[in-house]
Each structure stands twice: as C-alpha cells, then as structure tokens.
Amino acid sequence: MPLHLNSQSADFEQAFTALLGMKREDSPDVDAIVADIIADVRGRGDAALIELTARFDKMDLTPETLRFSDAEIDALVAQVPAEEAAALQLAADRIRAYHTAQMPQDARWTDEAGADLGWRWTALSAAGLYVPGGLASYPSSLLMNAIPAKVAGVKRLAVTVPTPGGAANPLVLLAARIAGVDEVYRVGGAQAIAALAYGTPTIPPVDKITGPGNAFVAAAKRRVFGKVGIDMIAGPSEILVIADGDNNPEWIALDLMSQAEHDASAQSILITDSPTFAQAVEDAVERLLTTLTRADIAGASWRDFGAIILVRDMAEAAALSNRIAPEHLEICTADPEALLPQIEHAGAIFLGQWTPEAIGDYIGGPNHVLPTARSARFSSGLSVMDFLKRTTIARMTPEALRAIGPAAEVLAASESLEAHGLSVTARLKSLNAAP
Numbered sequence: 001m002p003l004h005l006n007s008q009s010a011d012f013e014q015a016f017t018a019l020l021g022m023k024r025e026d027s028p029d030v031d032a033i034v035a036d037i038i039a040d041v042r043g044r045g046d047a048a049l050i051e052l053t054a055r056f057d058k059m060d061l062t063p064e065t066l067r068f069s070d071a072e073i074d075a076l077v078a079q080v081p082a083e084e085a086a087a088l089q090l091a092a093d094r095i096r097a098y099h100t101a102q103m104p105q106d107a108r109w110t111d112e113a114g115a116d117l118g119w120r121w122t123a124l125s126a127a128g129l130y131v132p133g134g135l136a137s138y139p140s141s142l143l144m145n146a147i148p149a150k151v152a153g154v155k156r157l158a159v160t161v162p163t164p165g166g167a168a169n170p171l172v173l174l175a176a177r178i179a180g181v182d183e184v185y186r187v188g189g190a191q192a193i194a195a196l197a198y199g200t201p202t203i204p205p206v207d208k209i210t211g212p213g214n215a216f217v218a219a220a221k222r223r224v225f226g227k228v229g230i231d232m233i234a235g236p237s238e239i240l241v242i243a244d245g246d247n248n249p250e251w252i253a254l255d256l257m258s259q260a261e262h263d264a265s266a267q268s269i270l271i272t273d274s275p276t277f278a279q280a281v282e283d284a285v286e287r288l289l290t291t292l293t294r295a296d297i298a299g300a301s302w303r304d305f306g307a308i309i310l311v312r313d314m315a316e317a318a319a320l321s322n323r324i325a326p327e328h329l330e331i332c333t334a335d336p337e338a339l340l341p342q343i344e345h346a347g348a349i350f351l352g353q354w355t356p357e358a359i360g361d362y363i364g365g366p367n368h369v370l371p372t373a374r375s376a377r378f379s380s381g382l383s384v385m386d387f388l389k390r391t392t393i394a395r396m397t398p399e400a401l402r403a404i405g406p407a408a409e410v411l412a413a414s415e416s417l418e419a420h421g422l423s424v425t426a427r428l429k430s431l432n433a434a435p
C-alpha cells in the first residue's frame with residue numbers, strides 16, 4: 001500500500017516532511033574502486049580499458065575493436081524493424097525542432113556611457129555521452145542527450161556503451177546514427193568515464209560528459225568533474241500527478257505506474273481533492289499490478305515510495321507540489337493553465353488529461369533528462385545550454401573610458417591593486433595629453 005496523507009490531519013506536517021526526506025537510493029561504497037579504475041586508465045590508457053572490459057563485460061577487445069566500425073554499425077542498424085526506425089526518426093525530428101527553438105541569442109549594445117557591451121554563445125568543442133548497457137539502455141535517452149549537443153553546434157560527440165558479452169542494442173546504434181553520431185566505443189562503467197575525461201590513444205578526451213549510469217558511472221562522473229563538465233547525477237524517476245475528481249482513474253493509475261516501472265526506487269505521488277477519486281486510482285493501480293510486465297518493479301516502487309495525498313483544494317495541491325519539486329508534474333484539472341502560475345518548482349510540466357508523461361519521455365520534443373530528488377528547486381533539465389558557453393564582450397571608446405574609468409581607479413585603489421588602477425590611469429593620461 002502507498003502512503004496515505006490528509007492535509008487536514010493533525011500529523012500531516014510530520015508525515016509530509018518524512019515523505020520529502022525519504023532516502024530512495026542505496027549509495028554503496030564504490031568510490032575507492034572507481035578511484036583505482038580512473039588512475040589505471042590514466043596510467044595505462046587502452047590497455048587498462050581492454051583489461052577492465054574483459055573483467056566486467058566479459059569481452060575481449062583490441063585497440064582496433066574498441067570503436068564500432070561503420071560496417072558494424074550498418075549491420076546492427078539494418079536489424080531494426082521499420083516501425084521502430086520510423087518512431088525513432090519522428091522522435092528525433094521533434095526533439096531537434098524543440099531544441100532548435102531553445103537556442104539563445106547573442107547580444108551587443110552601446111550603453112549611456114558609450115561602452116559597447118554584450119555576450120556571445122559558442123558550443124563546446126567535444127562532448128561524451130555515456131549510454132548504460134544491457135536492458136537498461138534507452139535509445140530515447142541517446143536522442144535526448146545527443147540532439148541538444150548537435151543543435152548547440154558541438155563538433156565532436158563520442159558515445160560509450162558497454163556491450164556485456166558482446167551484445168549491443170541495435171536501436172541504440174540507430175539512435176546514434178539518426179542523431180549524427182558515428183564515434184561509438186564498446187566500453188562502460190568508470191573506465192569509460194575516465195577515458196572520456198582523460199583520453200587514451202584510441203579515445204580522444206572530451207570537454208563534457210553527459211548521460212545516466214549505475215553507481216560506478218555516477219561516482220566516476222563526480223570524480224572527473226572539474227577536469228571536464230558533467231550534466232547531473234540523475235536519481236530514480238519521479239512523477240507527481242495533481243488531479244481533480246473529473247479524471248479517468250485508469251489513465252491516472254497508468255501515468256503513476258509509467259514511472260514506477262522504471263525502478264523499484266522510483267516515486268509516484270497522487271495529490272487530489274477527491275477521496276472517491278483517490279480510492280478509484282488506488283484500486284486501478286492494484287488491478288494494473290496484476291498484469292503489467294514490470295509489475296514486480298512498479299509494485300515495489302508503489303508500495304515503498306508511492307503516496308496519495310488528500311487536499312482541500314488545488315491551491316493547497318500546488319503549494320505541496322512546490323515543496324516536493326518533482327521531476328515530472330502532471331496537472332489534470334479542469335483548467336490546468338489556471339494552476340500553472342502557482343507552480344514554481346518542477347522539472348517538466350504536463351498539462352491536461354491528454355498529456356501523459358510518457359509523451360515527454362519519447363516524442364513530445366522537450367528533454368526527458370530532468371532534475372530529480374528535489375533538485376528542480378535549483379536546476380533544469382538538459383538543454384542546448386548544457387553544450388554552450390556564454391562569453392562576455394566589452395569595448396570602450398575614449399569617451400566611455402573617460403566616463404567610467406575614474407571609478408575603476410578608485411575601486412582599484414580601495415583593493416590595493418596598483419597595476420589595475422594604473423592600467424586605466426595610463427590611458428586616461430594619454431587621452432588628456434592629446435591635443
């Protein structure tokens with residue numbers, strides 16, 4: 001049974017705070033292992049990659065076979081059924097269009113002092129994308145990471161994917177091809193992250209690493225941060241549905257289960273003002289859990305981390321949602337647009353009963369790599385901005401320097417930084433000396 005909370009009950013605040021503080025991830029002590037793996041890859045390059053891949057992925061590689069050849073990618077891509085290829089292509093087109101609209105503008109203007117100011121955006125030179133191996137690998141996640149990078153203008157994009165026992169997912173290779181990535185390596189885990197960050201003779205280093213992975217991958221990303229940029233450390237998936245009583249309980253139950261089936265540590269929460277509807281959704285979930293393929297995972301997630309919260313009205317629902325700051329928020333009310341301005345913290349918002357969260361996972365256009373574990377309070381989902389840098393630009397004319405330079409001299413003196421002040425003074429003197 002999921003947790004049941006009622007905003008009117010005396011112990012609500014205590015129970016809700018406990019819900020917010022729930023620990024949903026094991027953090028096994030992998031850091032020492034990862035530190036050794038990174039040092040090994042830095043020291044021995046490809047030889048370490050080959051040895052670690054034989055140990056962890058039961059696969060024999062040579063420097064020549066670390067990278068998928070074009071012919072190997074062709075052969076795998078040819079195995080993908082036409083219907084799946086068409087769906088992946090449509091997803092890619094829509095994700096590309098959405099992220100193209102996201103591109104920020106350069107700016108340049110002259111202010112009242114005559115100073116020419118602005119900024120410009122430029123892409124990272126090279127990015128690395130980690131794609132988790134085995135059954136956990138999602139071709140949709142490859143598109144969600146690679147397409148924003150391409151749209152931003154990243155010239156080189158390298159993908160690493162473990163292929164345990166030699167098995168590769170053809171859809172992942174097709175997704176790479178559709179996204180325009182042809183540099184794909186058969187390495188995984190901390191060794192892949194180390195190779196992307198520090199480079200080996202076969203894998204040139206990148207500037208930023210994105211993509212999800214297990215505890216070893218996450219620990220390695222934390223360790224290489226600083227040497228390279230990283231996106232975020234994604235936690236188990238979350239969905240919060242705010243729904244009034246005028247919804248189909250079966251649909252809402254499916255939406256809750258759509259994230260529960262990702263991971264036994266995922267979290268699905270329903271907030272509603274209707275006790276009858278709450279009961280109907282709970283009954284619908286129980287029915288679903290007798291048929292869903294991944295009922296074991298979804299059931300564990302619902303039982304251990306699921307919650308149903310009864311509130312007085314939708315304003316209260318919005319306030320609680322803001323405290324939860326969910327990765328995904330569905331607003332299934334008569335007028336979702338009316339509630340939207342009250343929502344301050346959510347990774348992605350889905351409005352109305354015709355917008356199941358799964359549309360956002362695959363085909364809507366927005367990115368599905370989103371902040372989890374309440375980090376939507378201070379961060380956003382993956383976007384073109386993750387692959388761009390903003391550089392400021394300033395140009396003074398003599399008039400502008402005359403107008404604002406003296407204040408710089410004063411501030412430099414106040415910080416006892418003589419050369420700073422003199423660099424302005426020298427120019428002002430030359431201006432004053434000019435006939």
Ligand SMILES: NC(=O)c1ccc[n+]([C@@H]2O[C@H](COP(=O)([O-])OP(=O)(O)OC[C@H]3O[C@@H](n4cnc5c(N)ncnc54)[C@H](O)[C@@H]3O)[C@@H](O)[C@H]2O)c1
Pocket residue numbers: 033056057131132133134135136137138141162187188189190191212213214215216217234263
């Ligand atoms: N979009 C998403 O957020 C998303 C998508 C897919 C998967 N995931 C997550 O990715 C993870 C997939 O995990 P996975 O393990 O199947 O694949 P993975 O690719 O993350 O990890 C496989 C690698 O882990 C390393 N490894 C395994 N055991 C090790 C050990 N004892 N010591 C050192 N290294 C070891 C190996 O190098 C192996 O190649 C899951 O946690 C899943 O939740 C998230």
Ligand SMILES: N[C@H](CO)Cc1c[nH]c[nH+]1
Pocket residue numbers: 138140141237238262327361368369370
């Ligand atoms: N919902 C996941 C992120 O929270 C992304 C995903 C990939 N495939 C299906 N769903």
Ligand SMILES: [Zn+2]
Pocket residue numbers: 237258259262361
């Ligand atoms: Zn999903």
